[in-house]
Amino acid sequence: MRGAVAIFSKDLNSELRTRYALNSLLMFVIVTLSIILFSTAGETVSPSLSAGILWIIIFFAAMSGLSRSFVSEEERGTSMTLQLWVKPSSVLTGKLLFNSLLIYVLNIMIIIAYTLTMPSFVVKTPSIFFITILIGSFGLSSASTFIAAIISKANSKGTLYPVLSFPILLPLLMSVIDATRLSTDGAAFGEAAGDFKIMFSYSVVVSTVAIVLFDFVWRD
Amino acid sequence: MKNWMKISIGIWIAAVVAIGIAMPIGYIPGLGAKARIIFFHVPMSWLAVLAFFMSMWYGIAYLRKKDMKMDIKSATAAELGFIFSILATITGSIWAKFNWGSFWNWDPRETSIFVLLLIYGAYFSLRSALEIEERRATLSAVYSIVAFVTVPFFVFIMPRMMTGLHPGEGSPAPIVNANGKMYMDANMRYVFYASLLGFSFLYVWLFQLRSKIGILTYNNHTEIE
Numbered sequence: 001m002r003g004a005v006a007i008f009s010k011d012l013n014s015e016l017r018t019r020y021a022l023n024s025l026l027m028f029v030i031v032t033l034s035i036i037l038f039s040t041a042g043e044t045v046s047p048s049l050s051a052g053i054l055w056i057i058i059f060f061a062a063m064s065g066l067s068r069s070f071v072s073e074e075e076r077g078t079s080m081t082l083q084l085w086v087k088p089s090s091v092l093t094g095k096l097l098f099n100s101l102l103i104y105v106l107n108i109m110i111i112i113a114y115t116l117t118m119p120s121f122v123v124k125t126p127s128i129f130f131i132t133i134l135i136g137s138f139g140l141s142s143a144s145t146f147i148a149a150i151i152s153k154a155n156s157k158g159t160l161y162p163v164l165s166f167p168i169l170l171p172l173l174m175s176v177i178d179a180t181r182l183s184t185d186g187a188a189f190g191e192a193a194g195d196f197k198i199m200f201s202y203s204v205v206v207s208t209v210a211i212v213l214f215d216f217v218w219r220d
Numbered sequence: 221m222k223n224w225m226k227i228s229i230g231i232w233i234a235a236v237v238a239i240g241i242a243m244p245i246g247y248i249p250g251l252g253a254k255a256r257i258i259f260f261h262v263p264m265s266w267l268a269v270l271a272f273f274m275s276m277w278y279g280i281a282y283l284r285k286k287d288m289k290m291d292i293k294s295a296t297a298a299e300l301g302f303i304f305s306i307l308a309t310i311t312g313s314i315w316a317k318f319n320w321g322s323f324w325n326w327d328p329r330e331t332s333i334f335v336l337l338l339i340y341g342a343y344f345s346l347r348s349a350l351e352i353e354e355r356r357a358t359l360s361a362v363y364s365i366v367a368f369v370t371v372p373f374f375v376f377i378m379p380r381m382m383t384g385l386h387p388g389e390g391s392p393a394p395i396v397n398a399n400g401k402m403y404m405d406a407n408m409r410y411v412f413y414a415s416l417l418g419f420s421f422l423y424v425w426l427f428q429l430r431s432k433i434g435i436l437t438y439n440n441h442t443e444i445e
Binding site: 213 | 339341349350351361362363365366367
């Protein structure tokens with residue numbers, strides 16, 4: 001666990017020093033959002049459609065930002081050092097913690113920007129929305145951190161990342177979109193219970209499998 | 221596989237196809253003669269799923285033994301599974317055009333075969349992006365396990381997202397209903413099982429052939445080096 005915290009603070013420090021990921025992700029969100037605003041100008045976007053668009057932004061922002069966690073270690077040639085000093089499970093946990101923090105910050109930025117610019121996106125049941133973001137973001141980061149570890153060893157990393165992640169993330173994306181739609185429809189809290197169960201069990205299963213299989217990916 | 225077995229698979233499948241098309245199947249509400257697709261479409265999708273499972277199975281075997289043959293078998297199973305899922309998609313899509321009026325309408329079953337195709341596609345892109353053989357074997361095995369683990373979630377999500385029209389779902393279930401009970405008459409059931417058996421043997425034959433070629437190529441390749 002100490003190793004995991006060390007990895008986490010190392011990544012956090014290097015991020016705070018350069019702010020590379022956050023800056024480029026913020027620009028990415030602004031660019032994506034403006035394309036959506038240009039293409040929907042003058043149209044009335046239904047609330048259920050706006051729930052889907054929100055998750056499209058989150059998915060592709062995550063796809064452009066989260067692969068860095070492992071790819072940068074390979075590019076800088078520092079992965080060998082990590083292999084010598086830290087247990088594989090600590091590496092994964094540390095990276096997972098950092099990516100989760102990154103995606104929470106990113107999602108808060110996206111949601112603020114989105115609610116300011118999309119008049120049709122009104123959350124009527126904040127409790128559903130809050131829990132969806134809370135569990136959904138963790139599930140998103142747990143699957144994509146592990147896929148990032150796989151693709152960091154491959155060629156053409158950038159294109160491969162969304163291709164590999166999408167089928168894995170699809171069950172999660174479908175349930176978070178459904179829950180977000182429910183929260184904009186003003187549904188009662190209990191109606192989203194099924195989606196929460198799927199999100200929660202998905203996050204638990206994927207992170208468990210990731211920890212079990214990470215040894216093979218890390219020390220090949 | 222012995223020669224007589226290959227010949228009998230050929231005769232068996234030819235007979236199944238002929239009987240499946242020509243046999244009187246009686247009146248089936250809502251489907252009629254279109255129900256004959258069950259003899260060809262269901263074995264295809266069954267093999268697509270079976271091949272997906274076998275690919276993961278050999279992937280696990282590779283991770284345990286680090287035996288390159290297991291990786292070749294895993295890739296072979298995935299190749300065949302990809303072909304069978306394309307066949308299942310095409311046959312199902314043609315049937316959907318005549319029964320539902322459009323080739324594709326995101327029915328839960330259509331969505332799940334689409335996801336299966338995506339997973340196979342991602343699996344092959346990952347393999348082609350990895351040059352070192354051991355690394356390719358390890359990482360593609362890991363990916364197939366992760367993909368296999370997430371698939372069961374669709375079983376729980378699909379009913380929440382959309383209602384199905386596919387035979388076997390909902391209240392008017394003409395042939396196979398949700399409890400897994402079959403409402404086929406005896407003759408139809410025999411032909412269906414015969415078809416399932418025939419295509420499964422065809423799969424085994426293709427699998428043996430392809431993996432033998434793969435292993436020979438690999439051995440030849442390593443000897444030259």
